Amino acid sequence: EIVMTQSPATLSVSPGERATLSCRASQSISSNLAWYQQKPGQAPRLLIYGASTRATGIPARFSGSGSGTEFTLTISSLQSEDFAVYYCQQYNNWPPWTFGQGTKVEIK
Amino acid sequence: QVQLVESGGGLVKPGGSLRLSCEASGYTFSDYYMSWIRQAPGKGLEWVSYIDRSSDYTNYADAVKGRFTISRDNAKNSLFLQMNSLRVEDTALYYCARVSGYCSGGSCYPGEWGQGTLVTVTS
Numbered sequence: 001e002i003v004m005t006q007s008p009a010t011l012s013v014s015p016g017e018r019a020t021l022s023c024r025a026s027q028s029i030s031s032n033l034a035w036y037q038q039k040p041g042q043a044p045r046l047l048i049y050g051a052s053t054r055a056t057g058i059p060a061r062f063s064g065s066g067s068g069t070e071f072t073l074t075i076s077s078l079q080s081e082d083f084a085v086y087y088c089q090q091y092n093n094w095p096p097w098t099f100g101q102g103t104k105v106e107i108k
Numbered sequence: 109q110v111q112l113v114e115s116g117g118g119l120v121k122p123g124g125s126l127r128l129s130c131e132a133s134g135y136t137f138s139d140y141y142m143s144w145i146r147q148a149p150g151k152g153l154e155w156v157s158y159i160d161r162s163s164d165y166t167n168y169a170d171a172v173k174g175r176f177t178i179s180r181d182n183a184k185n186s187l188f189l190q191m192n193s194l195r196v197e198d199t200a201l202y203y204c205a206r207v208s209g210y211c212s213g214g215s216c217y218p219g220e221w222g223q224g225t226l227v228t229v230t231s
Contacts, residue, residue: 043221097155
């Protein structure tokens, strides 16, 4: 089973600043990585798939990069609605799909 | 637009059973793989099971294998999860998800998610 490790656990950022979230896979997953956003009391929402392709309706301030074992989600200028928990998920070697433990982006 | 509405959660004693349902609308249900994913209170996401378009192929997380059964009724646009021999550690919000991507080619992931149904296993 592939283990996904996200860092940091919590990221404190001021509105308008850039946020950079990291995700590492325990072995190469090519570009088979997705990112999800989850706000309190809501279901996860797909942001990025294929490591760098934005899902339908996702604003351009969200971007994904990386391949192999190292991946990054960047939010270029944080808006108030972006404060949430973000999860990465691999779908290269499945089953099982595996998720990272999440990064909470909070207001500084 | 795509809507997924789960139901069937509740309070159950260890060893008990529950059947979750997910009603889909806004797309052709039979064209997509479907999956269940759960989230224990205050914890992260854990994949539970998925099923292909025609119910020919299913798969389960080791934690639920032999206890849970996924199924679907394409005529009724519905997905199900029969949960038997429930344990305290099965307590979670259970999400139904439509699978996006190209599963036949091995490259697919949860796309749209429902709002979840809460299962609480306690004595």
